[in-house]
Amino acid sequence: MLRHAMQRVALVVPVLLGVLLIGFLLMQVVPTDAATVRAGPTASPDVVEAIRRDLGLDKPLYVQFGLYLWRLAQGDLGVSIINNVPVTQELGATIGPTLELMVASLIWAIPIGILMGTVAAYWRGKVVDRAVLAFSVAGGSVPVFFLGLLLIWFVGFQWQLLPFTGRGGPLWTLEGLKAIALPALTLGGVFIGPVSRMTRTAVLDVLSADHVRTARAKGLTERRVVTAHALRNALIPVVTLIGLQIGFLLGGAVVTETVFSWPGVGRLAVGAILSSDLPMAQGTIIVLSAGFILINLFVDLLYAALDPRMRAA
């Protein structure tokens, strides 16, 4: 197990370095001079020159990349061109809401998806199965923003039930819960389809396995056969497959945040790109990529812990 974990972690290092290199090169294509921007419009040429030396901008590119990594290690991602706020400060304020939104979406979508997939597999070929399949195909074809706009229009605007802009506060307050309801319904809504589809396939595989036949033969109740023998074994592939969908979830989160003005990293990234705020765009892309890679690593290790056979692969 430890050996496998070490190997996986070793594989992640070059990918993370790649992310940082892309982030670094992103800054090289910008026509604006970072030293001039940092110094401000009224600074004298001497000051600009001093800052340039200070930032190491007069050194060759590979030295600059080293300096960039060094500053990154100290938590310095530069300063926003638009409002002069340190990038790390903005990121610190937005990571929480993004994680909040993702967790709030998964916490209801995964159980419902697993339930739907199990039901569909158990009554394979019946009306329930067809309904679940139709739902998951349709769910996989809906643009996230369409679902979001529909919820805003009906629940938020017509029926005036829930707010639909921004974060209402911490999740333990009623305002906070109300504000996250529609974004979480949107993001979770598009996630149910894939989860139910994957669960159905996994449960179908397990239902035809020998140990399930044995469980039936020894007279266990159907309920126990499905929950304790079939679903339990099916959950292992489902965990990985859900892990593989994290990229999809991330894409959905970026759109959901924009639709509901949710103050997360995705919305920050889009805003930064649209206003050509490159240090901010670079910081958000690095953080989102690194987060995605680390979550994948975690899912991989979790899978190996759940199923020892996977460690060899």
Add this chain to the structure above:
Amino acid sequence: MNAIAPPKRAGVLKRLLRDPAAAIALGFVVAMVLAAVLAPWIAPTDPFDNNLALSMKPPGTPGLLLGADAQGRDLITRMLFGLRASLMMGFVATAAGGVVGVLLGFLAAFYQRWLDGPIMRLMDMMLSFPAILVGLAIAAIFGPGLSSVILALAIATVPLMARIARGSALVTMRLDYIEAARAIGMTDARLIWRHLAPNCLSAIFVFTTLRFGQVILLGSALSFLGLGAQPPMAELGAMASEGRNFLFFAPHIAVIPCIGIFAIVLAFNLLGDALRDALDPRLRF
């Protein structure tokens, strides 16, 4: 050579049409592609013709079947041209990413000893970036625009396509007739093109159909965020984004393009599933 009959393809369409959902999806896709190609000739007006007197007119207004948008532009025309832009985006991105991916996948499988490791490790690295992040990064580097989105979607398609092509080619490579073709001294290029590629076609074709739907979905999302097609250009995601500003006054401006995207993606997904079943039920992604 007579012993190896080419796979029968004549029955595929027939088998496909036996499934009513697939038949409807196929009909819909054909109609949409025709509408998109013929848009400049069949559209009732010019996509940029605005008449502020007609601003936000609801669907069903005489002369405006789908109504008009905030600037008083006919929505049927906008939808036709939006469809054209969205399908073009999906087609170029899928084709470009597909060709590069399939080529890399074949090379990895064919020259397994030297190329498989390096190519597939590179593909694994590319897969560490979800499509949305590729989209954000490309838009940050080259600026928002339809070509940025196409480039991003093509890049995101390459590793997926390479995996499918490689997997399919590895299975084919083990078949006797490849060995036979090698034995008669065929060149590698001819072997790949004439004998390897045709046998991997169905897997690649099914995956391309399913991928096309995903590409449209992703591309329209990027356009919705403002990173893709820029106004006043008609593109379904960008139109939905413009309509969002008038959601409470005239919901049809946003809802109609959204329904368009949904219908196209659904049709391609249904078609891909049905094609898989018709071509080779053993294929599973």
